[in-house]
Amino acid sequence: MEERVLRLLAEAAGYLSGQQIGQALGVSRAAVWKAVERLRARGYVIDSVTRQGYFLRSAPQKMDREAILAWMPPDHPWQDRITVLAEADSTNTRLKVLAAGDAPEGTVLIAERQTGGRGRMGRSFVSPPGMGVYLSVLLRPECLAGALMHLTCAVGVAMCDAIQDVTGFRPGIKWTNDLVGDGRKLAGILTELSVEAESGAARYAVAGIGINCRQRPEDFPPELGNRACSLEMLLAHPVDRNRLAAAMILRLYEMRAALLSGRDNLLNRYRRDCVTLGREVVFQWAGKEETGIARDVDPEGALIVELSGGKTVQVASGEVSVRGKTGYL
DSSP states (O other), rough: OOHHHHHHHHHHOOOBBBBHHHHHHHOOOOHHHHHHHHHHHHHOHHHTTTTTEEEEEOOSSOOOOOHHHSSOOOTOOTGGGGGESSSSSSSHHHHHHHHTTOOOTTTTEEOOOOOSBBGGGGOOOOOTTTTEEEEEEEOOSSSSSGGGGHHHHHHHHHHHHHHHHSSOOOEOOOOOOOOEEEEEEEEEEEEEEEETTTTOHHHHHHHEEEOOOSGGGGGGGGGGTSSSOOHHHSSSSSHHHHHHHHHHHHHHHHHHHHHTTTHHHHHHHHHHBBOOOOEEEEEEETTEEEEEEEEEETTTTTEEEEEESEEEEEETTOOOOOOOEEEEO
């Protein structure tokens, strides 16, 4: 009941009377009042004015499953598969354990805080409480693992869409898996595959995303310096993390539907968002450091780099880290 009342208040442009809410939900005004009181007890600030009704002033700052669902269609196929944890070592690690069992596709884990958040190539991902959205989703595509080499690219595009849906701001993508704003890292993506040894078929894929939402410059560790940012730093106002989590889930669901049949379109969109293309980059190749111009992304998501003399090489995401000639980008 609270979830349905919350959805109406969240979507309303102004005050809604108890009678309007009751008529929309088929319940009494007394039932509406009780639902509002329960929402207030959970930290929602809801104004009430005689002859005007109720107005949702602000949502609690913690991640809340019902608040996430309030921003999603009530009949969404994944709505019963979402779990919010107060803390996890890593949502990807937790979800892989569930994936090894019978967890269905679309199972989503969200943590308020991660104590062992992970990025590519064994790097850590800083995940303080109350500051970001740390979310992993389980996918079970029926295909060979080789057909999923573009998965990280597809997730990157979906997350750009989700952020734009909520804030109006569209990040760029630093190949292969970082979302960026104002030349700094805003979010990271880690995709992991489990493969059947004999057939090469994908058993499952887990896509984990961490988006910085509320950090200020002093909240980042010193080693990140001016290389990291948050949505609040970019936009100069807070972002509703529950609304963002809902948008992420909705966009991941759309991405899953197009993952195999719409690969070309996803990669074309990735190319448009990728800020690495056209830049001079430094990377490791054949045991030595090379410099070249990032020209394109191939159908598997590998970066095509043009070396001096015109020769091109394909750099796979799992092999090396690419950085700009003068720094992070």
